[in-house]
Amino acid sequence: MRSPTPFAPEPGSPRLKRRRESPHDTFWTVGAGGPDAVYGERVLLRPDGVSLRLFEPGRSKLAAGLARGLAGPLPRPGERWLYLGAATGTTASHVADLVGPLGRVYAVEKSLRPFARLLATARRYPNLCPILGDARWTERHLGLIPPVAGVYADLAQPDQVGIVLANCAEFLRPEGALLLALKTASMGRDATPEEHARAAHRQLAATFDLADPIPLDPFHRRHFLLAGRAARGPGASGSSGPPLVPRVPERATSRPAGPRAGPRW
Amino acid sequence: MAVALRMFRAADRILFVGPTGPVGRSVRLDPEVAAALAGDGGGGVPGELLGELLRHRPAGPLAAADPVLEGTAAALGLDPPVGRAGRRAARARGWPVPSAAEREFYLRLGALRLRQALADPVETLLTLAREEERLERTSRREAAAAEQFLAGAEGGPAEYAERWARFREGLEAHAALLRDEVDRRARALLPNLSAVVGPRTAARLLARAGGVGPLVRMSSSRLQLLGSRRRPGAGRGPRHGLLLRAEGMEAVAPDRRGAYARSAAGLASIAVRMDAVDPTLRAERLLIRRARRLAALAREASR
Ligand SMILES: C[S@@+](CC[C@H](N)C(=O)[O-])C[C@H]1O[C@@H](n2cnc3c(N)ncnc32)[C@H](O)[C@@H]1O
Numbered sequence: 001m002r003s004p005t006p007f008a009p010e011p012g013s014p015r016l017k018r019r020r021e022s023p024h025d026t027f028w029t030v031g032a033g034g035p036d037a038v039y040g041e042r043v044l045l046r047p048d049g050v051s052l053r054l055f056e057p058g059r060s061k062l063a064a065g066l067a068r069g070l071a072g073p074l075p076r077p078g079e080r081w082l083y084l085g086a087a088t089g090t091t092a093s094h095v096a097d098l099v100g101p102l103g104r105v106y107a108v109e110k111s112l113r114p115f116a117r118l119l120a121t122a123r124r125y126p127n128l129c130p131i132l133g134d135a136r137w138t139e140r141h142l143g144l145i146p147p148v149a150g151v152y153a154d155l156a157q158p159d160q161v162g163i164v165l166a167n168c169a170e171f172l173r174p175e176g177a178l179l180l181a182l183k184t185a186s187m188g189r190d191a192t193p194e195e196h197a198r199a200a201h202r203q204l205a206a207t208f209d210l211a212d213p214i215p216l217d218p219f220h221r222r223h224f225l226l227a228g229r230a231a232r233g234p235g236a237s238g239s240s241g242p243p244l245v246p247r248v249p250e251r252a253t254s255r256p257a258g259p260r261a262g263p264r265w
Numbered sequence: 266m267a268v269a270l271r272m273f274r275a276a277d278r279i280l281f282v283g284p285t286g287p288v289g290r291s292v293r294l295d296p297e298v299a300a301a302l303a304g305d306g307g308g309g310v311p312g313e314l315l316g317e318l319l320r321h322r323p324a325g326p327l328a329a330a331d332p333v334l335e336g337t338a339a340a341l342g343l344d345p346p347v348g349r350a351g352r353r354a355a356r357a358r359g360w361p362v363p364s365a366a367e368r369e370f371y372l373r374l375g376a377l378r379l380r381q382a383l384a385d386p387v388e389t390l391l392t393l394a395r396e397e398e399r400l401e402r403t404s405r406r407e408a409a410a411a412e413q414f415l416a417g418a419e420g421g422p423a424e425y426a427e428r429w430a431r432f433r434e435g436l437e438a439h440a441a442l443l444r445d446e447v448d449r450r451a452r453a454l455l456p457n458l459s460a461v462v463g464p465r466t467a468a469r470l471l472a473r474a475g476g477v478g479p480l481v482r483m484s485s486s487r488l489q490l491l492g493s494r495r496r497p498g499a500g501r502g503p504r505h506g507l508l509l510r511a512e513g514m515e516a517v518a519p520d521r522r523g524a525y526a527r528s529a530a531g532l533a534s535i536a537v538r539m540d541a542v543d544p545t546l547r548a549e550r551l552l553i554r555r556a557r558r559l560a561a562l563a564r565e566a567s568r
Binding site for chain 1: 371372374375376378379382383388392395396
């Protein structure tokens, strides 16, 4: 009997596993919301109780990006991510898997019907925080979204790049990560998909160090994934005026300072 | 670095207290947030988390290591093995241990907003109209694929054909219910627009515009093209969008449909303004103008 193909953790995100298979590798995320499938995806239950959820390129643009060689930045355990355009939570649930039980995904969706399903998914996902609202209203979400390590956006709107920039300026930490799934079909037909992708890249390049747009075909036609990091912390520039909470004296900690100060949350 | 902040809440204000006393001024909560919190007896939401939520900019003292939220997260213990370890680690660092899961807060706020939105007849109609449009599109695509398959397989496997027929019946019944509901709500909310262009088209126009306000503010030339696939351009631009499905359009000769769309847009923009002021049916004069226009177009075609 052949031994099963092992799952190897991806270097960029330990809760993402790659399985060498033919004709191509598959990606799996370590489930953070219990052993049941969220949208009918394949789930493997390991004897130790850990569940692995198949992350299919045809279902999710992030998975398609991985299949097309996306190197990062990826959501990592313990991080908080802002997810714009979560719909029913297909990809958002996988992002929640990647940040794990100590991370958070703040998932913004404006349409009522998908939101109702997102809410149902969030009931069993301890780290998925659904927010019903329009991503354009960043100021209405100030009380709901803390500074985040990364922003994932999949809005399929003509002004998606502008919406993403506004949200990054408000919520993304310095040097935070950005993953943007770009649907060029909703950006108008007066340019080719590649031209749209290059224009979006240019528009973001002032704030972000971006890799070249990754085309997502054949999984999602005329879609691209843009990935990178904020070059100079867009969040820092928004902080004019005195901080809301003045500096609090540091408490002395009795912990010995080791080479590793503690687990990474 | 570890900072312990406690939150005290009174009605719609909260105050943070650090190890050395109150920190800053009290902060007013968004009324919606305050409403979601009301009734949880003050202990339901981890104050430390809210403290973080209330905008500590990266320049603020809490942003550097962010221990407050990390402690909160660690202490939530939602995934048992990690949670217990996290809880221990949080205690060892002196991080505050919150009283309840923060996600409860988001779930409750989400459910509250959803309820509020669905209580709003405009929002409900928008949602149903989008759903109806999507269903029409997808079931057409699905039907074409199934029929092609059945034709290609020479009648197709009997079991498949049977299952498809049953599925199709169910789908059509569901679609019919949805259409009735959309029509009924459109007639109630936009009686005059529904009279002029038909309730389904009225609902779709509303859904595409995103609300009554945007639809009222729209010029009739935008209304004419609302929902069109092509972009207006110097060459042969689009003549109609959603109005192609306006009532009366089926009787117009194909090359006169742009002309009728223009008239229908003019009438529709008057009708929707009437609806915005007072949603009662009083569109007789608009209907007379519509009939006259249709008759004129029919005469042109027969000439
Ligand atoms: C392509 S779908 C997202 C699919 C999802 N990311 C996935 O892979 O599972 C785009 C979603 O963005 C939502 N959306 C569009 N504009 C938005 C906005 N301004 N604010 C919030 N959500 C928006 C739409 O309602 C839609 O559900």
